[in-house]
Amino acid sequence: MVRHIIPKDLSEALKHLDENTFRVIAGGTDLMIQKRSWAETPPAFDQDMLYILNLPELNHVNHTSDGLIIGAMTPLEDLLDHPDVPKLLKEVMLEMAGPGLRYVATLAGNIGNASPAGDSLVPLYLMDARIVLESLAGQRTLPIEAVITGPRQTVIRPNELIRDIVIPHQQFTHTRFIKVGTRKADAIAKVSFAGAALIEQGVTQDFRIALGAVYQTVIRDRDIEDTVVGKTLSWLKTHKQDLLDAYEPLIQPIDDQRSNKIYRKHVALRMIGDFIDRLE
Numbered sequence: 001m002v003r004h005i006i007p008k009d010l011s012e013a014l015k016h017l018d019e020n021t022f023r024v025i026a027g028g029t030d031l032m033i034q035k036r037s038w039a040e041t042p043p044a045f046d047q048d049m050l051y052i053l054n055l056p057e058l059n060h061v062n063h064t065s066d067g068l069i070i071g072a073m074t075p076l077e078d079l080l081d082h083p084d085v086p087k088l089l090k091e092v093m094l095e096m097a098g099p100g101l102r103y104v105a106t107l108a109g110n111i112g113n114a115s116p117a118g119d120s121l122v123p124l125y126l127m128d129a130r131i132v133l134e135s136l137a138g139q140r141t142l143p144i145e146a147v148i149t150g151p152r153q154t155v156i157r158p159n160e161l162i163r164d165i166v167i168p169h170q171q172f173t174h175t176r177f178i179k180v181g182t183r184k185a186d187a188i189a190k191v192s193f194a195g196a197a198l199i200e201q202g203v204t205q206d207f208r209i210a211l212g213a214v215y216q217t218v219i220r221d222r223d224i225e226d227t228v229v230g231k232t233l234s235w236l237k238t239h240k241q242d243l244l245d246a247y248e249p250l251i252q253p254i255d256d257q258r259s260n261k262i263y264r265k266h267v268a269l270r271m272i273g274d275f276i277d278r279l280e
């Protein structure tokens with residue numbers, strides 16, 4: 001019989017994970033769907049479940065010299081209300097599910113689910129987010145792209161929890177997020193785009209692009225971005241097609257029930273081009 005454990009604090013949760021194998025459940029908005037049963041009975045969980053949404057140590061947003069530290073179990077809706085959460089991340093939160101779901105869904109759940117279409121992953125990649133993982137043995141901190149290795153695949157060990165998401169302080173003059181979905185709310189992205197740039201006196205000091213749902217993980221290519229840094233805005237506009245040519249082979253979407261690969265690639269490239277066109 002499946003056991004359901006609700007630890008009272010983080011150390012008790014880590015102890016359980018150290019001693020036995022559990023499936024961690026946060027808001028459950030992915031897991032409940034993945035394990036749903038259709039006969040109006042509770043979800044068909046096939047593993048012992050460890051409920052962590054209410055752990056007090058994991059629900060916080062702190063502004064530190066290292067960056068913004070978001071506790072793994074902070075509900076998405078709380079992030080929308082917090083003055084220190086970057087505007088770009090808030091724009092993305094507003095397009096994730098609907099308000100009811102956002103009161104329980106978490107960033108850690110979006111990361112743990114590791115869907116190529118996970119909306120929060122796109123700005124987290126763009127903003128160089130770091131993920132703090134904790135077990136009884138201690139903590140390790142990894143860049144988000146080292147945590148997610150493929151669709152529904154992560155390097156999170158069975159005895160570890162995502163503890164915090166760290167977003168370094170950064171300054172941009174331009175940011176943009178676009179999610180293309182079937183409808184405005186409660187839609188999984190067909191393609192998503194986030195761009196950020198810092199342009200000072202006509203020179204590009206920082207330039208970043210992240211794309212979701214067009215590869216096995218979110219795409220971000222620092223080599224392409226580096227070719228732009230230090231160049232003038234007019235250089236960037238003149239070389240727009242070269243940049244699109246550089247991104248084109250990286251964009252390798254699939255056909256599925258939501259869209260097809262030709263449409264996804266076309267839209268992804270149009271969004272990059274549009275972002276460059278809008279820079280001034």
Ligand SMILES: Cc1cc2nc3c(=O)[nH]c(=O)nc-3n(C[C@H](O)[C@H](O)[C@H](O)COP(=O)(O)OP(=O)(O)OC[C@H]3O[C@@H](n4cnc5c(N)ncnc54)[C@H](O)[C@@H]3O)c2cc1C
Pocket residue numbers: 023024025026027028029030031032033052072095096097098101104105106107108109110111112113117118119120156160161162163186187188189
């Ligand atoms: C109607 C509906 C609409 C949705 N709309 C969107 C949308 O627009 N955009 C979008 O991206 N997603 C959407 N989702 C999916 C889901 O809401 C998000 O992925 C959400 O962020 C998951 O968070 P959660 O806390 O509910 O995760 P859970 O379902 O609890 O967990 C998801 C995975 O993460 C793991 N996990 C959770 N917390 C931790 C932790 N601290 N440490 C280690 N592993 C952990 C779990 O073991 C599990 O594998 C939608 C879901 C529904 C049902």
